[in-house]
Structure formats: C-alpha cells, structure tokens
Amino acid sequence: xxxxxxxxxxxxxxxxxxxxxxxxxxxxxxxxxxxxxxxxxxxxxxxxxxxxxxxxxxxxxxxxxxxxxxxxxxxxxxxxxxxxxxxxxxxxxxxxxxxxxxxxxxxxxxxxxxxxxxxxxxxxxxxxxxxxxxxxxxxxxxxxxxxxxxxxxxxxxxxxxxxxxxxxxxxxxxxxxxxxxxxxxxxxxxxxxxxxx
Amino acid sequence: xxxxxxxxxxxxxxxxxxxxxxxxxxxxxxxxxxxxxxxxxxxxxxxxxxxxxxxxxxxxxxxxxxxxxxxxxxxxxxxxxxxxxxx
Numbered sequence: 151x152x153x154x155x156x157x158x159x160x161x162x163x164x165x166x167x168x169x170x171x172x173x174x175x176x177x178x179x180x181x182x183x184x185x186x187x188x189x190x191x192x193x194x195x196x197x198x199x200x201x202x203x204x205x206x207x208x209x210x211x212x213x214x215x216x217x218x219x220x221x222x223x224x225x226x227x228x229x230x231x232x233x234x235x236x237x238x239x240x241x242x243x244x245x246x247x248x249x250x251x252x253x254x255x256x257x258x259x260x261x262x263x264x265x266x267x268x269x270x271x272x273x274x275x276x277x278x279x280x281x282x283x284x285x286x287x288x289x290x291x292x293x294x295x296x297x298x299x300x301x302x303x304x305x306x307x308x309x310x311x312x313x314x315x316x317x318x319x320x321x322x323x324x325x326x327x328x329x330x331x332x333x334x335x336x337x338x339x340x341x342x343x344x345x346x347x
Numbered sequence: 348x349x350x351x352x353x354x355x356x357x358x359x360x361x362x363x364x365x366x367x368x369x370x371x372x373x374x375x376x377x378x379x380x381x382x383x384x385x386x387x388x389x390x391x392x393x394x395x396x397x398x399x400x401x402x403x404x405x406x407x408x409x410x411x412x413x414x415x416x417x418x419x420x421x422x423x424x425x426x427x428x429x430x431x432x433x434x
Contacts, residue, residue: 166418166421166422169417169418169421170414173413173414177405177410177413177414178402178403178404178405181405182401182402182403191406191409195405195409195412195413198405198413199413199417203417206417206421255354255355257351258382261382261385261386263388263389264388264389264392267392267395267396267399270396271396271399271400277400280397280400284401299394299398300397300401300402320358320359323358324357324358327357327358327361327390327393327394328354328357330397331386331390331393335389338392
C-alpha cells in the first residue's frame with residue numbers, strides 16, 4: 151500500500167492494516183521534525199500522536215488536492231510551535247525577520263578544508279557537534295533546514311508546511327546552511343588546520 | 348562575479364536554481380577563488396553529513412508504544428467502519 155490515496159481509501163474503509171502503512175510512511179519523518187524543534191523526545195512523541203489522531207479524525211478532508219505528507223508535516227509543525235510558544239520560546243526572533251527582509255547574510259569567516267566525511271562520521275565528538283550545531287539554530291532556521299536538507303522536501307512544499315513564502319524558505323535555508331558551516335568549520339578542519347589525522 | 352555575490356548565490360548554485368548565465372559566472376569565479384571553493388565544498392559536505400546522520404528512526408520502544416496507542420484510538424473511535432460510540 152505505497153501511495154497516499156490508497157492508504158486514505160483503506161483507512162476510510164476501516165482497514166487496520168492501512169494504519170500501519172500510514173504510520174510506517176510518516177512516523178519517523180514527523181518525529182524528526184518535532185524532535186528537531188522541541189528537543190524533547192517525550193514531547194516529540196506526543197506531537198506525532200496528536201498529528202496522526204488529527205489525521206484520523208479528518209480523513210474526509212483529504213481529496214487528493216494537497217499532498218498528505220505536506221498536511222501531516224504542517225500539523226506536526228504547528229503542534230510543535232504551539233508547544234514552544236507555551237514554553238515561552240519565540241518561533242522567529244525579530245533579528246531573523248529583519249535579516250530576512252534584506253536577504254543579507256554574514257560572509258563566511260573560517261576558510262579551511264575539512265576532514266573527509268568518512269573521518270567525520272566515525273568520530274563520536276564530531277557527530278555530537280553536528281547535533282549541537284543544529285540545536286543552536288533558531289527554530290525558524292532549524293525547521294527549514296530539517297525539511298529541505300534532511301527530509302528532502304522541495305522549496306514549495308516547505309513553504310506550504312511552514313506557511314511562509316518560497317522566497318522566505320530560500321533565505322532561511324541559505325542562512326541556516328552558512329551558519330551551520332561556519333559553526334562546524336573549525337571543528338571539522340583537516341590538516342594542517344587543526345584536528346590533524 | 349565577486350566573492351560576496353558568490354556567497355549570496357551559493358545555495359541557489361548548490362540547488363541548481365541559477366540560470367545558465369549566473370551559473371557560468373559562478374563557475375568562472377570558483378575556478379580562480381580558492382576561498383569560495385572551500386566554502387562551496389564544505390557547505391556541500393555539511394549537507395551530506397546531516398543527510399547521513401539526520402534521518403534517524405524513532406527508538407523501537409517509543410515506536411511500539413506510539414503505534415499501539417494509535418491502533419487503540421483507530422479501533423475505538425469509530426473511524427471507518429465501526430458505528431458511533433455508544434455513549
């Protein structure tokens with residue numbers, strides 16, 4: 151039961167195996183988005199549950215015009231942002247808004263080559279640095295980076311999920327990429343930059 | 348194209364969203380500017396690293412618990428075939 155239309159049709163008919171298909175297709179993706187935003191596995195699990203429950207109670211709304219994946223991501227994103235707001239975190243700091251309007255990004259400062267990906271991937275500290283770097287982004291940049299570069303959504307799909315313009319997605323993605331690169335550059339520097347082999 | 352412009356277009360270059368003329372300008376700059384080449388290479392490497400490490404599955408125990416709760420909700424809520432709940 152690979153395609154969304156077949157899954158939805160079977161769910162509407164009360165077919166329990168379709169629930170497994172829906173879950174297998176989307177649970178990990180929704181969990182990663184929620185965890186990326188909330189940084190709390192229990193809360194991310196709750197968001198995934200809320201998202202699926204909402205999908206199950208609104209099965210009749212899907213008519214195949216919008217993609218199920220986009221709708222599910224959007225529900226999970228909004229649920230995550232609601233939780234962040236309740237915790238007092240701003241989803242989009244004002245400095246992001248200002249920079250987004252001008253499109254200005256800081257120029258890269260650390261201009262050294264990195265160790266190879268293979269070397270970085272077997273280094274536990276380097277892997278931890280990847281996690282820390284992404285957590286250091288603002289929620290607005292992190293959401294775009296997770297959806298575009300990790301989950302592989304298109305610019306248009308990401309814009310739909312986040313309820314922003316495609317142009318804003320592009321600006322945020324660019325800022326997120328440069329910020330992550332800059333933060334990781336010294337840690338991942340190859341010889342003769344610092345860490346050495 | 349200068350370094351500042353190259354950095355401004357970097358993501359569009361990586362995503363192959365530049366028109367042919369700008370792409371050619373960018374390639375011309377990259378051919379002669381080591382610093383911009385380093386920024387391009389390390390940005391692409393960073394994206395690759397996150398793709399490789401970022402697609403994690405829900406831990407098994409959490410996954411099992413979550414699915415069981417959804418199954419209960421699906422079977423108990425009357426979604427699909429079952430009748431409205433007998434209140």
